[in-house]
Amino acid sequence: MDTNNLQTLSVLLEHAETERDEALRDLQDASNRADQARAQADQLEQYRRDYQLRWNSQFSRQGTMDIVMCYQSFGSRLDQAISHQSTVVQHADSRVTIARELLTQRELRVLSVRKLIERRRQEMLGRLARQDQKSTDEQASRAGWGAGHPLSRLMAHPH
Template sequence: MAEFPFLRLLELAREQREEAARGLQASQARVQAAEQQLAMLQQYRQDYQQRLGGQQQQGMAVTQWRDYLLFLGKLDTAIAQQQQECERCEQLRDAAREQWLEREQKVQAFEALQQRHDQTELRKEARREQKQTDEFASRKGSVSRH
């Protein structure tokens, strides 16, 4: 059977697909890490606010109150920045998913071509074998008549 003429391209497409899959996996891990960081910041802010509430009930100096509020503002800024980081990571993950899908489609196209090639080669081989069988039967028939 003749070799599939695009075999090297198929192998290359498969390698690129695997590379894209690794990139997608890494970008998904970055999304998860960013989301975990955001959750930690939000939890820390909530805990800090509860401590502030406890301190208010016990009474606190104005400077201490101001420091709590300033720190809450910094936490809010950090949370907003982390939310932006989560969105950025999600966009990169989505782009990585699109790249993987494109490469997967390319592999599927080459595999379909390979399958068609193999089927064509099998049909050719079957025809050759049938022709040889017919020729053998024809020769055998002509030899037995003599």
Template structure:
């Protein structure tokens, strides 16, 4: 059973652990989103390379100017999409780093509250031991005093 004065600290510890767990869950989701963005980026790079390779072969055989303009327009849009996806990967990585920093701060808070609880418990144990020692000392003193008094009573008789 915990001492009632420690109850607020245990509530604080529970809240700190919940906040940390929430951040850990957010970080896991951010890491999944980052992995998905990287996978999509790899697919886009692969598609762009395939597209460019196919059109190199077409250009080697000769194509109409209108078809070449279509290729360049689509290739430009594809490059834009690849660039946007790269930015998405970068933002996802930054989100992970921010959540990592928040998680470390939350873990530090949990550890600090636990340490505070440990210190308070140790202080309460020490105070209890001092009270017990004081009580034992008083009891021994009374017993000695009583023996002394009883010895004086026998001397007077």
């Protein structure tokens, strides 16, 4: 494998890292939206509790039928809003789960490409070391067959 292939793998790694970084940002955004949805649901729940307490302390004993109907109507709309917000929270949590899974996949991709690059580098270094050893062995062999080698004298003066 030559350096062009390593460069290609480096470009692939950069792309994988970019995708991973985008997935991380998406997860952070989804988490923030889920936190906001939960906070709004908590506020609605607290408002309903406060509303019920106010009703109990102010109007439950001396309220007219119109006031009771307004209380019930508003309470019903408040319950609907809480139910809707609960659905929003569930969807937001689902998006967080999906974003987390995507981030995990993207992180695994980055790790896989890094491992492949390291493996290719090791293969290239091994190949270069073998080529260097072969070249050194050939040079030593040629130097060994020089004028001082007994076989070279026999080959030069056959009887």
